[in-house]
Amino acid sequence: MSGSVEVFADYTGPVIDRADVVVVGSGPCGAVAAYELALAGKDVVLLEEGPPFTPAEFELDGALSMARTMREGGLRFTTGFVMPTMQAIALGGGSLVNSAICGRCPEFRLQEWADAADLDHTSRRELEPHYDAIAGFLGIAPTPDDVQGPRNLLFRDGCKVLGWSSEPCTRNVVGCRGSGECFTGCRARAKQSMDISYVPAAIRAGARVYTSVQVQRVRSAGRRVTGIEGRVVAPFTGAPGVSVRIEAQAIVLAAGALATPLLLRRSGDLANASKQVGENVQFHPGTSVMGVFPDAVDAVFGATQGYQSLQFLREGFKLETLWAPPSVLAVRMPGVGLELKRKLLDMQRAAIWDAIASCHRSRGSVRERGRSQQPAIRWRFDPHDAEILGRAVWALTQIFFAAGAERVLPGVAGLPDALHSLDEARILERRPARASDLVVASTHVFGSTRMHGDPARGVVDEDGKAHDLDNLYVVDTGVFPGSPAVNPMFTGMALARRAAQTLAGRV
Ligand SMILES: Cc1cc2nc3c(=O)[nH]c(=O)nc-3n(C[C@H](O)[C@H](O)[C@H](O)COP(=O)(O)OP(=O)(O)OC[C@H]3O[C@@H](n4cnc5c(N)ncnc54)[C@H](O)[C@@H]3O)c2cc1C
Numbered sequence: 001m002s003g004s005v006e007v008f009a010d011y012t013g014p015v016i017d018r019a020d021v022v023v024v025g026s027g028p029c030g031a032v033a034a035y036e037l038a039l040a041g042k043d044v045v046l047l048e049e050g051p052p053f054t055p056a057e058f059e060l061d062g063a064l065s066m067a068r069t070m071r072e073g074g075l076r077f078t079t080g081f082v083m084p085t086m087q088a089i090a091l092g093g094g095s096l097v098n099s100a101i102c103g104r105c106p107e108f109r110l111q112e113w114a115d116a117a118d119l120d121h122t123s124r125r126e127l128e129p130h131y132d133a134i135a136g137f138l139g140i141a142p143t144p145d146d147v148q149g150p151r152n153l154l155f156r157d158g159c160k161v162l163g164w165s166s167e168p169c170t171r172n173v174v175g176c177r178g179s180g181e182c183f184t185g186c187r188a189r190a191k192q193s194m195d196i197s198y199v200p201a202a203i204r205a206g207a208r209v210y211t212s213v214q215v216q217r218v219r220s221a222g223r224r225v226t227g228i229e230g231r232v233v234a235p236f237t238g239a240p241g242v243s244v245r246i247e248a249q250a251i252v253l254a255a256g257a258l259a260t261p262l263l264l265r266r267s268g269d270l271a272n273a274s275k276q277v278g279e280n281v282q283f284h285p286g287t288s289v290m291g292v293f294p295d296a297v298d299a300v301f302g303a304t305q306g307y308q309s310l311q312f313l314r315e316g317f318k319l320e321t322l323w324a325p326p327s328v329l330a331v332r333m334p335g336v337g338l339e340l341k342r343k344l345l346d347m348q349r350a351a352i353w354d355a356i357a358s359c360h361r362s363r364g365s366v367r368e369r370g371r372s373q374q375p376a377i378r379w380r381f382d383p384h385d386a387e388i389l390g391r392a393v394w395a396l397t398q399i400f401f402a403a404g405a406e407r408v409l410p411g412v413a414g415l416p417d418a419l420h421s422l423d424e425a426r427i428l429e430r431r432p433a434r435a436s437d438l439v440v441a442s443t444h445v446f447g448s449t450r451m452h453g454d455p456a457r458g459v460v461d462e463d464g465k466a467h468d469l470d471n472l473y474v475v476d477t478g479v480f481p482g483s484p485a486v487n488p489m490f491t492g493m494a495l496a497r498r499a500a501q502t503l504a505g506r507v
């Protein structure tokens with residue numbers, strides 16, 4: 001059986017349909033769930049608010065690309081502590097624009113999850129078959145040396161000098177050309193984003209995909225959900241179109257950690273007896289450090305994020321290499337006007353590496369922003385977590401000098417723009433960073449519909465089923481009970497695969 005895909009231009013009148021299962025959101029978690037359910041013979045409808053993109057539609061200019069592929073043009077931010085955060089709006093969700101890093105959640109962190117959230121079957125051993133199946137399907141493998149490019153290999157070399165562990169990032173990429181443009185969409189179609197991997201596979205297994213459909217409400221009666229209501233929305237402008245109504249035996253929400261809680265709240269505060277919907281929002285704040293080398297680094301060549309170090313995972317941070325369009329990277333450079341222009345010339349000799357931190361103590365919430373469909377995100381950056389991220393800046397600085405950088409731009413308020421030696425940089429070691437000293441951003445978010453063994457303390461159970469309803473599942477990264485320590489996508493997909501298989505046996 002082969003399914004279908006509808007795009008904006010196909011909608012000529014109200015959309016009315018029915019299915020065994022409706023999946024909302026085609027990001028990594030929703031796409032995996034839709035595929036698994038279709039493969040199990042279920043009649044699946046997958047709904048996605050964003051449009052599909054072809055390589056010809058990718059914009060290399062960072063700002064233009066963000067305006068087209070990201071919610072709120074990529075300019076969304078938290079309040080409380082102001083931090084930019086990006087979520088995609090596209091067929092494939094975040095996988096279209098992300099760096100494709102696929103890390104398995106370490107055993108120690110899953111044990112912490114189990115202890116904190118009363119989980120009894122979410123150990124690494126229990127998730128391993130799901131990680132393995134997804135890795136096989138997507139071709140997840142270490143980034144080969146021939147596409148690393150100097151800026152990734154310098155990171156490896158610096159770690160080696162310091163005696164710190166480092167490794168090529170494992171990514172869902174087949175045939176990478178090292179173009180460094182993951183952020184604006186992979187024109188080589190090497191990155192196995194969901195729109196060219198799990199979504200087409202779900203369609204081949206019979207799923208019907210409706211793009212440009214914004215789900216506005218989940219309908220319910222007693223302990224059961226019965227369907228969704230929404231509308232077609234025009235790509236990029238969001239202009240409202242015809243109505244959409246789909247009935248279903250079960251519903252899987254995978255709209256993302258910042259959208260799913262709002263959908264539940266708008267649907268009559270569904271699944272919220274615990275009062276945890278939209279609470280416990282956690283991010284991996286990331287900060288980047290730039291190093292300038294004596295010779296050209298040829299930074300435009302190389303896999304976007306090709307190398308990483310897990311040396312400090314237990315201390316609460318992970319180190320990575322990074323690349324993005326120069327216009328995006330330029331915001332990290334000090335100075336304005338002519339001074340900034342001069343500094344931009346350094347870009348050809350520069351590498352940028354980043355750190356993401358687990359930040360267990362830094363939490364927030366997500367609520368409706370007035371009558372808009374956008375979230376109001378409050379988040380507090382805990383001082384202790386900020387100190388940990390400050391230590392990561394010091395670690396990155398040491399790697400830069402070990403790799404031969406002539407100066408490092410730490411991007412920390414109150415410090416010189418550039419540090420010219422390890423001795424000069426020791427100020428980073430001596431002075432604990434404060435939250436307001438750091439330039440942070442985050443693309444990893446979780447916790448807003450967390451799983452918990454105790455229905456009074458969580459929204460869903462370990463298999464993603466809402467505690468309060470018999471046939472509603474949540475499978476996006478909002479179900480994580482805490483930080484996964486590493487990049488979240490792969491663990492989100494593993495949990496989604498397990499949840500979908502459980503649901504397939506019940507519907
Ligand atoms: C620039 C960037 C780089 C990143 N790099 C990495 C990386 O290398 N490795 C990694 O592990 N993680 C990375 N991430 C994070 C990763 O992409 C996310 O954790 C992941 O995409 C989350 O998957 P998800 O399925 O939970 O949600 P999403 O990917 O956010 O998908 C949710 C989907 O639901 C749709 N949707 C939302 N609301 C509605 C609605 N009402 N109706 C219909 N559809 C709706 C959205 O449009 C979206 O397509 C990155 C993210 C970004 C933005």
Ligand code: SF4
Pocket residue numbers: 100173175176177178179180181182183185186187188189190191302303304
């Ligand atoms: S580095 Fe380039 S070729 Fe490789 S996955 Fe990213 S965009 Fe595609």
